[in-house]
Amino acid sequence: MRYGVTMPLLDPLALTGLARDAEEAGWDGVFVWDGIWGIDVWVALAAVAMRTERIRFGTMLTPLSRRRPWKVASEVMTLDHLSNGRVILPVGLGAVGDEHEHDWFAQVGEETDRKVRAEMLDESLDIIDGLWSGKPFSFDGAHYHLRDVDFSPLPVQQPRVPIWVVGAWPRMKSMRRVLRCDGVLPIKMDANRAMSDMTPDDLRAMKAYIDERRTLTTPFDIIMEAETPGDDPQQAAAIVRPLAEVGMTWWLEAVWGTPETNGGIEGMRARIKQGPPRVE
Numbered sequence: 001m002r003y004g005v006t007m008p009l010l011d012p013l014a015l016t017g018l019a020r021d022a023e024e025a026g027w028d029g030v031f032v033w034d035g036i037w038g039i040d041v042w043v044a045l046a047a048v049a050m051r052t053e054r055i056r057f058g059t060m061l062t063p064l065s066r067r068r069p070w071k072v073a074s075e076v077m078t079l080d081h082l083s084n085g086r087v088i089l090p091v092g093l094g095a096v097g098d099e100h101e102h103d104w105f106a107q108v109g110e111e112t113d114r115k116v117r118a119e120m121l122d123e124s125l126d127i128i129d130g131l132w133s134g135k136p137f138s139f140d141g142a143h144y145h146l147r148d149v150d151f152s153p154l155p156v157q158q159p160r161v162p163i164w165v166v167g168a169w170p171r172m173k174s175m176r177r178v179l180r181c182d183g184v185l186p187i188k189m190d191a192n193r194a195m196s197d198m199t200p201d202d203l204r205a206m207k208a209y210i211d212e213r214r215t216l217t218t219p220f221d222i223i224m225e226a227e228t229p230g231d232d233p234q235q236a237a238a239i240v241r242p243l244a245e246v247g248m249t250w251w252l253e254a255v256w257g258t259p260e261t262n263g264g265i266e267g268m269r270a271r272i273k274q275g276p277p278r279v280e
């Protein structure tokens with residue numbers, strides 16, 4: 001099991017301070033919201049890369065439909081070099097069921113149609129993987145076109161930087177996308193796109209589907225994000241343990257949502273310093 005924290009996009013100096021606190025407190029990862037405007041997450045993560053030594057980091061998460069995939073491939077590769085191979089790339093459609101975020105997409109002219117965003121996500125995954133392959137790459141899709149691109153340098157991590165993707169269980173189109181990636185951020189969604197909590201039984205069934213069908217040989221992670229009480233290690237472990245027992249490999253503590261964050265950055269720091277909800 002590995003343990004990370006997720007937090008909003010803060011002032012870069014505050015963010016790097018919290019990342020260092022997380023590293024010292026024994027967390028394994030720091031993941032930061034990828035906003036549409038304001039502080040740039042990639043610049044902020046570069047500061048995290050330079051001020052930490054062990055901890056992994058990435059966005060949480062990047063909606064690839066509003067990013068040029070070759071730009072993302074370059075930004076992530078650069079962070080991988082800055083950190084000597086510690087970056088992770090979590091991706092998805094972005095803002096599933098959140099009308100406010102859809103309004104933000106529309107405010108700057110980004111695509112809001114779910115089907116089109118899914119198409120752009122799939123093409124972007126093809127492109128990023130192709131660029132990181134180390135071979136001359138061309139692509140001709142419905143949304144993106146590349147011709148004879150020689151991408152360099154390659155990421156430190158090989159065969160690629162790990163890519164985590166949101167997977168809607170048991171939606172098979174979404175799960176087929178999961179099979180081509182290196183980790184899943186599970187959500188539960190029925191045929192009417194209604195969402196509910198992912199239970200241990202759901203996680204077990206989803207893992208069995210992935211284990212049976214995934215052909216890639218890279219390690220695969222199952223990532224869950226929620227809150228635990230930092231002042232009650234036994235209760236915290238009781239929340240995490242049932243998910244770990246059925247295959248979860250990363251627990252992400254949403255420090256921006258816990259009661260301790262009522263004090264803002266200092267509240268986040270207090271929860272981070274309490275340490276991960278370890279399952280022995």
